[in-house]
Amino acid sequence: MTGLPWDEGDERLVFRGEQPATDGFAVALPDDLPPALADALARDGVTRLWTHQAEAIRLARAGRHVGIATGTASGKTLAYAVPVLEKLLVEPHARALYLSPTKALAQDQARRLHALGLGRDLRVALVDGDTDPTARRRARAEANLVLSNPDMVHVGVCPHHHRWDEWLSGLSAIVIDEAHVYRGVFGSHVAHVIRRLRRCAALYGASPQLLLASATIGNPATAFAQLTGVEIAVVDDDGAASPGRDVALWNPPLLDEATGQRASRIHEAATLIADLVTADRRVICFAPGRQLVELVLRGARDELTRRAPALAERIEPYRAGYPPEVRRAIERRLAAGELRAVVATSALELGIDIGDLDAAIVLGFPGSVAALRQEWGRAGRRQRGLGVLVLGDDALDQWFARHPEALLARPVEAVALDPGNPDIRLAHLACAAAEAAVSPRDEAILGVHITDDADAVLALHPDDFAMTPAGLIWTGQEDPASRVSLRTAGSEVVTIVESESGRVLGDVEQDRAPRSVHPGAVHLNLGERYLVTELDLDEGTALVEPFRGDWFTVPRADATVRLDEAEAEAWVGNWTAQLGEAEVTTQVTGYQRRRTDDLSVIDQRPLDLPARRYRSAALWLTRPPSEEPPSPGGLHAIEHLLAAALPLAVPCDAGDLAGVSTVLHPDTNLPTIVLHETRPGGAGIVRTAFPELGRIADAARAIVADCPCEDGCPSCIQSFSCPSLNEPLDKAAAVALLDELA
DSSP states (O other): OOSOSSOTTOTTEEEEEEEOOBOOOEEEOOTTSOHHHHHHHHHTTOOEEEHHHHHHHHHHHTTOOEEEEOOTTSOHHHHHHHHHHHHHHHOTTOEEEEEOSSHHHHHHHHHHHHTTOOGGGSOEEEOSTTOOHHHHHHHHHHOSEEEEOHHHIIIIIGGGGGGGHHHHHTEEEEEEOSGGGOOHHHHHHHHHHHHHHHHHHHHTTOOOEEEEEEOOOSOHHHHHHHHHSSOOEEEOOOOOOBOOEEEEEEOOOEEETTTTEEOOHHHHHHHHHHHHHHTTOOEEEEOSSHHHHHHHHHHHHHHHHHHOHHHHTTEEEEOTTSOHHHHHHHHHHHHTTOOSEEEEOGGGGSOOOOOOOSEEEEESOOSSHHHHHHHHTTSOSSSOEEEEEEOOSSHHHHHHHHOHHHHHTOOOOOOOOOTTOHHHHHHHHHHHHHHSOBOGGGHHHHOOOHHHHHHHHHHHOTTTEEEETTEEEEOOSSOGGGGOOSSSSSOOEEEEEETTTOOEEEEEETTTHHHHSOTTOEEEETTEEEEEEEEETTTTEEEEEEOOOSEEEEEEEEEEEEEOOOSEEEEETTEEEEEEEEEEEEEEEEEEEEETTTOOEEEEEEOOOOOEEEEEEEEEEEOOOOSSOOOHHHHHHHHHHHHHHGGGTSOOOTTSEEEEEESSOTTTSSOEEEEEESSTTOOSHHHHHGGGHHHHHHHHHHHHHHOOOSSOOTTTTOOTTOTTTTOSOOHHHHHHHHHHHO
16 A cells, blocks of 8 residues: 555645665575574575675674664564574574563564474573563573563673573673664663673673664764674665655644744644544554653544544554553554554554554654654555654754755764763662672773772762772672663652552653652543642652643743863854753742643643752853843743754754753853753763754754744744743844854
């Protein structure tokens, strides 16, 4: 099924294009594979290899560490599976570990491996947080291929390596699937987990080969080396055939030229889902965040109820925060074809086999070209697909609406992670010291400067560590790994509970709780709306009750940023740009209630919540002294524009960055614009962006200059997530100041 089911003359369809089908380049399988493996591949229909698969297998068989970075549905699984399975079949003591970022993906891989029919030669075991102790013991004793995730390695394997001693002594390969996911804070944590795992294997005489599979990224060699700590041979020349794809950019209609207000992208996405479902197409829609998933789901169900009521119940949401059994049931129904559509966060962006989908709708630019390609690639894997980007009314999306070629012709971005983040590095040094004494000989694997870092750990936790002749050891009572979350700089979450029934609806990171589940906030879950009645950060609970109102909430926050000495400095136009660390203090002080139909403000209400303080990476721009100080609204507008344009240089998610701007900053005594990361210690985003600041500033200038509004609108200088609710802003002043940055 091909083409677009919409009128080509529809003004909302601002771009339509085609990604042509390709034939691919195939070569013969190696003729010296073990007979059992060759027979299994033949039964699975594999008789030839794409050229990138063949090259990856050749390098792996030669003993190299290999990273495959090719497009969706290009057969990366086969490229790492062949050398791993070959070694397991010919070396009885060999063991392999497969790591995925999600339990669902590991379970999907287990199903595929069992389907090969290799019998007792391939003994597969799933080991994750849901695996009971008996099954874990059986995996250690019997399995030669364990499928797991970094979280389990972090808390279940490395801290208990003595239980895995025999298994680790045979560890010959570590497969890291979907390696592009390991960026930002999560990637920085996982980089240390991989190093700790390699060290644990070395304790028992093993030196495993590393095999990585990734979607296309801009800096595979650098990113893979940062993630693993070793040099990786990269295979990124994609030789696979592709069925091609129709692509479209869909821009919600302009409702008010004066304010720049557009129709709701949520409504547009919901309507598109209903259009496709009623046209007998199977759809996945990606939305950036839990709340938007729930809003799109609600809108699509309402639309289908009006058009085809029988289809309204064949659409489901999928996001983190749901219990595992709920997510597994949705995965099964989707793969079996029972569902016609699913609205998901990026959790389903990964290579889980969710059946044949016809169309992928992406709600708003997802922060990188790589992510957009990955999400579009979930549809049309076996037949021609359709990819639609529903543009938001924010600055970058609307710039893409006016310049679609700037999006579709862009190369994929570099992945940013920072294993050097001091908070993360020291947390994992503590974990390593609890696993075995850490000495200077471990620097090559762990990547730490043991003298400096040991002193820092001892100073921070004098009761939990000791320096012995063997090295730094852990002397505390509680396992440090249990206190380190891989997905946040902190480890605490707030559980969301329905007050009347006591039912747990999900959870949210504690650092994010004041913004998302503050008292009075409207919370969405499985298409239903709830009102937060109480938030107890000490107990880690938020109580909610069913809600039927016609409004939603937007938090307001105050922030102060104290700047350290700069680590790097550069000129951007005649402004000075600096890079360094900052101490950030934020406090949610109130919230707006807004109507759901026209987004108008009903009222503002105060909140009394504790402040959050942390240190993170930051970059700041200072304007040279002048007789006439710049407009506060102009500086604030540039802060928004730079944050909007920054994803053109480095992938980042909504909420990864925040900023402040002031006519006179106390640490610079100059007009200053600060962009800082919202995670303690940072995740490499601003450090990667700093050399690209000139290009980012040029893009910011183009965004605001191209916007047809007079005084500023959501498509240029306004930001929906602005903690000060877009006050003040001055478009004309921003344009003039950006000329100085050119």
